[in-house]
Amino acid sequence: MEIDHLDGINQADMSNVANIDVTIANNAIELLNNDGEGGNFGKKRKGVQKRSKVWLHFIAFDDPVTSQQKARCNYCGKVLCAEPRRNGTSTMNGHIECCLKNPSNLKNNTLLKYVSKIDGSKTVIDLGTWKFDEGAVKRALAEMLIIDEDSFSLVEKLGFKRFCEVALPPTFKIPSRRTITRQYYDIYVEHRIALKNYFKESNLRVSLTNDTWTSLQRITYMSLTAHFIDAKWKLHKKILCFCPVDSHKGDELGDLLVRCLKDWGLKKIYALTADNASANDGLVRVLKDAVNK
Ligand SMILES: [Zn+2]
Known part of the structure; x- marks a missing residue:
């Protein structure tokens, strides 16, 4: 009640005002107890509370x-x-x-959709189910950047953000560049473990390709690639090592290569392909010694 309206009211009137306020408060409580169904002030509430x-x-x-x-x-x-x-x-x-x-x-609605599955070298279209899964979308996003060799910063670009706003529910939070980088690494570790287990179980023979070069920043890198044929005669190519090295010396490069093969659990080497750098003579010698032990 506004102060202006109280001008000129005596003590008795003031106590009436207080009583009216108590009545309004009681009615308000009654109204709330009626579960939002309405109800009249001063009347008993009807029915059972929902x-x-x-x-x-x-x-x-x-x-x-x-x-x-x-x-x-x-x-x-x-x-x-x-x-x-x-x-x-x-x-x-x-x-x-x-x-x-x-x-x-x-978010739980399941829809039927056509899904493409990779079977050997063919892509097979099959009928499957689809439902929105935020984790799966984020994983597919990281895989997209890997497959298309896009930069991490794609997720922070205006066009991509706009696309997500239109295509995805408003609850979806676009991962930052750092989050995507972490997911990249998780995928790498996951694939590395799977490949290591595959090498262990199949005990197959691999062919290696090795190269060493120096970047514009004067950092020397060594890469080691394995080629192998699986039980279905499918050729695979996997990068086993891509790392900076301290020197171009054959013995040191050979030691690194042997350590790398040990780490992957590879013992059966079919062939090694390298360029004609003189340091590779030392590398081959170290590899031969390690394999023939
Ligand atoms: Zn409904």
Whole structure:
């Protein structure tokens, strides 16, 4: 009540004002206890309080024809019988779980779709299911950058962000460049473990290709690639090592190569291809000694 209205009111009037305030407060509590169904001030509340959480998704109303209580879905507007003495809440609960317009169901919707699977050298189209999975989207994003050899910064570019806003739900948080970098490394470790296990189980023979060169920044790098044929006669090429080295000396390069093969658990070498740098004579000698031990 505003102060202006209290001008000229005596003590007795003030106590009446206080009583009116208490009555309004009591009525407000009554209104709240009526579960948002309305109710008149000063009257006793009718019926039983709605305790089921399902009423967060429905609004109750009386059917004007049958005078029975019904419930209308807040999302799709579907009307269900909700007469307290005749209908339980299980139908309403069932509807909320599968209501296509319920926002919490959107992420769980499963759709049929055509999926492409790589079978050997062929891509096979098959019928599969699809549902939104934030983790799978982030993983596919990191894999996309690897396959297309894009830079990490793609995820921070305006066009990509705009595309995500249109294509993905607003709850999807685009990973930062740092997050993508971490995911790259996780994928690398995962593939490395799988390849190591494959080498161990198959005990196959590999051919190696090796090269060493110096970058513009005067850093020397060595790369080691393995070629092998799997049980289905498919040729594979895998980079086993790509690392900076301290020198071009044959013995040191040979030691590094042998350590690398040990790390991968590779013992059976079919051939080594290298360029005609004189340091490679030393490298081959060290490799021969290690293999023939
Ligand atoms: Zn609905």
